[in-house]
Amino acid sequence: MRFAGSFMPDQINILVIDDEQIMREGCTRILSKDGWAVICAENGTKGLEEIKAQSEKIDVILLDLMMPGMSGMEVLDHVRTIDPTLLVIVITGYATVESAVEAMKKGAYDFIPKPFTPDQLRIVVKRALEKRTLQKEAEFLRREREKSLRDIATEKSKIKTIINCMGDGVLVCDRDGCIVLSNPAVSRMLKISESSLLGNFLPQCNLHSELANTIQESLATPDKNYTSVSQELSIGESGEIFLRAHTAPVRNDLGETMGSVTVLQDISHLKELDKMKSEFIAMVTHELRAPIAAVEQQLTVILNKMAGDVTEKQEQLLSRAKERTKGLLDLIKDLLDLSKIEAGKIVQYKEPLNLQEVIQKVVDLMRAQAENKKIDLQFSPSSQISLIHADRNSMEGIFTNLISNAIKYTPEGRTVFVQLGEEGGFVKASVSDTGIGIKKEDLSRIFDKFYRVKSSETRQIVQIVGTGLGLSIVKSIVDAHLGSISVESEEGGGTTFTVLLPKESNPSICVGEKS
Amino acid sequence: MPKKILIVDDDPDLVEAVTMILESKNYEVAAAYGGIEGLQKAKTENPDLIVLDVMMPDKDGYVVCKELKADPKLNKIPILLLTAVISKIATSRYTQQMGLETEADDYIDKPVEPEVLVKRIEMLLAK
Numbered sequence: 001m002r003f004a005g006s007f008m009p010d011q012i013n014i015l016v017i018d019d020e021q022i023m024r025e026g027c028t029r030i031l032s033k034d035g036w037a038v039i040c041a042e043n044g045t046k047g048l049e050e051i052k053a054q055s056e057k058i059d060v061i062l063l064d065l066m067m068p069g070m071s072g073m074e075v076l077d078h079v080r081t082i083d084p085t086l087l088v089i090v091i092t093g094y095a096t097v098e099s100a101v102e103a104m105k106k107g108a109y110d111f112i113p114k115p116f117t118p119d120q121l122r123i124v125v126k127r128a129l130e131k132r133t134l135q136k137e138a139e140f141l142r143r144e145r146e147k148s149l150r151d152i153a154t155e156k157s158k159i160k161t162i163i164n165c166m167g168d169g170v171l172v173c174d175r176d177g178c179i180v181l182s183n184p185a186v187s188r189m190l191k192i193s194e195s196s197l198l199g200n201f202l203p204q205c206n207l208h209s210e211l212a213n214t215i216q217e218s219l220a221t222p223d224k225n226y227t228s229v230s231q232e233l234s235i236g237e238s239g240e241i242f243l244r245a246h247t248a249p250v251r252n253d254l255g256e257t258m259g260s261v262t263v264l265q266d267i268s269h270l271k272e273l274d275k276m277k278s279e280f281i282a283m284v285t286h287e288l289r290a291p292i293a294a295v296e297q298q299l300t301v302i303l304n305k306m307a308g309d310v311t312e313k314q315e316q317l318l319s320r321a322k323e324r325t326k327g328l329l330d331l332i333k334d335l336l337d338l339s340k341i342e343a344g345k346i347v348q349y350k351e352p353l354n355l356q357e358v359i360q361k362v363v364d365l366m367r368a369q370a371e372n373k374k375i376d377l378q379f380s381p382s383s384q385i386s387l388i389h390a391d392r393n394s395m396e397g398i399f400t401n402l403i404s405n406a407i408k409y410t411p412e413g414r415t416v417f418v419q420l421g422e423e424g425g426f427v428k429a430s431v432s433d434t435g436i437g438i439k440k441e442d443l444s445r446i447f448d449k450f451y452r453v454k455s456s457e458t459r460q461i462v463q464i465v466g467t468g469l470g471l472s473i474v475k476s477i478v479d480a481h482l483g484s485i486s487v488e489s490e491e492g493g494g495t496t497f498t499v500l501l502p503k504e505s506n507p508s509i510c511v512g513e514k515s
Numbered sequence: 516m517p518k519k520i521l522i523v524d525d526d527p528d529l530v531e532a533v534t535m536i537l538e539s540k541n542y543e544v545a546a547a548y549g550g551i552e553g554l555q556k557a558k559t560e561n562p563d564l565i566v567l568d569v570m571m572p573d574k575d576g577y578v579v580c581k582e583l584k585a586d587p588k589l590n591k592i593p594i595l596l597l598t599a600v601i602s603k604i605a606t607s608r609y610t611q612q613m614g615l616e617t618e619a620d621d622y623i624d625k626p627v628e629p630e631v632l633v634k635r636i637e638m639l640l641a642k
Contacts, residue, residue, distance in 0.1 A: 293626045297533065
């Protein structure tokens with residue numbers, strides 16, 4: 001590859017301005033050998049015309065200083081005004097240092113004294129062309145940089161516009177907890193003016209205390225697994241605005257925390273709808289429950305022959321009718337539970353709780369049910385378990401449901417394991433059955449309301465009577481405790497439900513999903 | 516002399532069914548079909564025990580219970596609350612919302628199996 005490189009055009013053009021035909025022809029002959037194109041002009045005026053016509057194309061000019069008419073010095077002056085970057089090599093006839101120095105002062109790049117050998121000419125021209133390459137390279141880089149800076153500025157302005165137009169709030173803190181970015185949505189949602197947020201440190205800006213804690217936590221935590229936290233906040237004295245806040249630390253390539261980003265979503269309308277739905281369910285179920293309870297009470301009285309004798313056939317029919325009313329009442333009870341949880345009513349009495357005691361109590365209560373099916377119900381408690389912050393009744397409900405399910409789905413003579421331990425900031429409880437397992441396609445929907453795994457096997461092995469609400473209630477309760485529940489199962493190999501509940505001592509770190 | 520039990524429930528069908536259960540066990544039964552009527556009959560009927568529904572339109576069971584326990588002439592009468600919702604939740608909710616401790620002596624979910632009802636009543640009467 002020739003030194004011209006990528007910044008030089010494929011064809012290099014050299015302009016020779018000299019009044020002597022021999023010189024013009026000589027230069028043309030020598031320079032053409034290297035593949036360069038030579039343009040000739042026999043005087044200064046014509047030379048300048050060429051330059052004006054195609055200054056972009058001309059790479060180097062060879063200029064004779066001593067010419068009739070316009071002198072080389074004059075031509076040089078004009079060239080400098082046309083394009084100061086053009087490289088001019090002056091040819092000095094008398095080998096006088098003075099004229100060469102003067103030309104250089106005027107901006108000529110180099111000079112070559114007459115007479116010269118072809119090699120001397122080539123060396124001088126090559127050097128000029130190298131300079132030309134560097135010049136073009138520098139020019140190219142300068143343009144690139146300008147373009148990049150422009151791009152960055154555009155990008156910045158674009159991002160700023162996007163963030164400001166967003167309906168969701170965006171709040172960014174630096175690593176010292178100083179707020180460096182806050183969009184109008186944040187001010188609207190938190191009811192704090194932008195000026196009292198921007199540039200202020202977290203404790204100064206009257207932020208929702210739970211949110212401030214979470215942000216501090218995300219800045220402080222050295223745990224690399226700590227990625228994002230999601231929490232619900234209620235804003236305003238009457239709690240009319242509900243926000244969901246996602247907070248995540250920003251880390252550099254070394255894994256150091258550089259700051260944190262919080263995105264706020266207004267979920268008030270969802271909460272409102274949810275509340276209406278729950279109230280509706282509660283109303284309907286109460287209205288439904290009373291008459292069904294009365295019907296069942298009447299059936300009970302008849303079946304107990306308190307209203308006179310009952311034939312065998314009548315007893316049969318009425319017993320079945322009673323089973324049906326019982327099923328309805330169970331469904332209503334589950335619906336009520338769910339609507340209460342969703343209305344935030346059940347899980348309001350959180351206290352420091354020893355989960356070991358709770359589970360032990362449930363296990364003791366469930367033992368009779370297990371023994372009926374000859375199932376070995378094993379509970380292996382851990383020696384020291386941290387307290388959790390939870391509602392006792394709800395916790396009993398969760399584990400009654402999970403253990404009762406496990407017993408239901410485990411064939412006679414096998415084992416159900418209940419385990420308790422700790423994992424990070426969480427107390428971890430798991431219930432494993434050795435039953436039929438759950439199909440993959442069912443696993444993802446298992447916590448949905450009214451979802452029941454249906455298969456010929458479940459019908460045969462276990463007579464499952466239920467409403468399909470149990471697990472969704474369990475999940476609602478776990479969610480209300482800022483914990484998580486997961487399920488692992490192998491078809492035919494049993495199922496394990498694992499519940500993680502935040503430890504009492506450390507409530508702020510456990511507000512939601514850790515992924 | 517049979518013991519006298521006052522049933523307070525706004526649902527006449529339920530009152531009838533419970534009456535039949537109790538009469539079959541030789542209790543004397545008086546019925547009231549609302550909270551206000553229940554309070555009156557507690558005074559006039561002189562019952563040995565009151566079976567009290569919680570959700571009633573005119574005056575709910577908790578309020579009736581509180582008024583009974585506040586009355587020095589009536590506060591010795593044991594009260595069995597009959598709830599249509601899971602008893603634990605019903606009472607804890609009430610405690611939370613009203614800031615009141617219910618003073619009922621026992622709770623039972625309806626519908627109720629006759630032998631359970633009778634046993635609980637016997638236990639309360641034996642106290």
